Amino acid sequence: MTHKFRAPGAVDVDWNRVVDRLKQARTVAIFTHMRPDPDAIGSQVAAGLALRKFGITPTLVDLSPVPPALDFLYPVQASLERISLTGENPHFPPREFDLILIVDTCTKAQLERAWPYLESRGSKILVLDHHRTRDAIGSLIVADVSAAACTELVADLIEALGIGLDQDMSTALLAGLAADTGWFRFDSVTPRSYGLAAQLVAAGAAPARIYQNLAQRESMAKLALIQHALQNLIWLGDGRVAVMELSRADFAATGAASFETDGLTDYPMMVATAVIVALLSEAPDGVIRVNLRSKHTVDVSLIAAGFGGGGHIRAAGCRLPGPLPAAREILSTRLLDALGQAPV
Ligand SMILES: [Mn+2]
Structure with a gap:
């Protein structure tokens, strides 16, 4: 990625450490918060696609049903493995993973019943989040409240991995960014948000299609x-x-x-x-x-x-x-x- 816009108050993240940690993993489970929004699913999907390009086998874990309006974020061609733990008595773990990546949350309340499972695997956990509230979990937490969306952090991760953006990744990242910023009108928006948006559109994300899916599918x-x-x-x-x-x-x-x-x-x-x-x-x-x-x-x-x-x-x-x-x-x-x- 080429944009050099920095958000005011941005955290200096040691992405090399994150990449080193990922290099040791062959399988990664990607969790996000319950009642997922476009930033949660966008972060999960984009991270999954990038990790796969990096040679890692990703598995997306759903802790609650994903709203049908967000189906368009899952690429049809490059289908990603998904595990649903939304039932009454989900079985944890479905199998062991080398690493667990949690995106767009770092709180017990938003991970609820997965918490005991996650807590017992603290050393295997990597978190990318932009919220203020945080519970202690994991060994490597990337928390940057200056990020307007978690997808801004996922974009940084993708750059650190040296992976080029494709249309599916860009669509997932822009959907999260647009939704969390109310289409770029909240206080949280920074030059970084607009700089990233420009790159994502250049890489194939279609704002009109994303808007139709996110905002024009009501009953x-x-x-x-x-x-x-x-x-x-x-x-x-x-x-x-x-x-x-x-x-x-x-x-x-x-x-x-x-x-x-x-x-x-x-x-x-x-x-x-x-x-x-x-x-x-x-x-x-x-x-x-x-x-x-x-x-x-x-x-x-x-x-x-x-x-x-x-x-x-x-x-x-x-x-x-x-x-x-x-x-x-x-x-x-x-x-x-x-x-x-x-x-x-
Ligand atoms: Mn978010």
């Missing part, structure tokens, strides 16, 4: 759910706080699944005055799932943490007891309070 039920959420939208604090809610009746009427609330908070955020957006959705058991987003300086992770949840400064979540009106009341008070404390 009609989802669009109906958006209609319901916007109908149930109220504004507080002079238009600075938007609160949307979806009841069990809304889910039943639209036929939408609970994961289809993804991205709904973007809509009120388009309004100039909006600072905080909250989405309350009622789960089948009556618990209220809360998604919080913010612009500017309000740290919604603190608000979520106050209710036992957590997340990032501008995106966080928590759960509240039902019914909906009671949850809305408690949350609204807290949101207006946070707004009062935020610098204007």
Whole structure:
């Protein structure tokens, strides 16, 4: 790779050490987090393809079902071996591997039931991750929070291995990068992100095709759910706080699944005055799932943490007891309070 853009605060990674470790392995199992997103699968697939070109036999391990929308990331020609450990009582290990590579996570909570298996193989573990939260695992952890996506780190690994990018690798890497950066509009985006994107497109990744697969394959039920959420939208604090809610009746009427609330908070955020957006959705058991987003300086992770949840400064979540009106009341008070404390 030729780009020399460096992210501010980037970690100096000793890639030679990583490559030396990989040179000693003939088989590598590649794990990623549960409920995988495009960055998780993109990192897994691109790393798998690169390792194979390097002469290593890779095996991708699925800890939970991969959303069908991400099927396009698996190359049809160069099929990669995949092991699914998504069943009730998965058998660990399916067989022994020389090395275990974990991408896009380094936390116990996101690896859940694989954790005891991974913990017992600490010396065989290599991690590539860009998250702030980290649990102790493995002997070689490459953690760079300045990376906008884990695929930025996988791209560095591919360069260190001396492997040329092909279309399948580039597609997987760009999908992860685009998804984790909200198509290059989040704070996390750096010159490195754009420099890498240029290289990936030059190597055959097609942004329009990736966009269609990631963003234009929603169900009609989802669009109906958006209609319901916007109908149930109220504004507080002079238009600075938007609160949307979806009841069990809304889910039943639209036929939408609970994961289809993804991205709904973007809509009120388009309004100039909006600072905080909250989405309350009622789960089948009556618990209220809360998604919080913010612009500017309000740290919604603190608000979520106050209710036992957590997340990032501008995106966080928590759960509240039902019914909906009671949850809305408690949350609204807290949101207006946070707004009062935020610098204007
Ligand atoms: Mn990621």
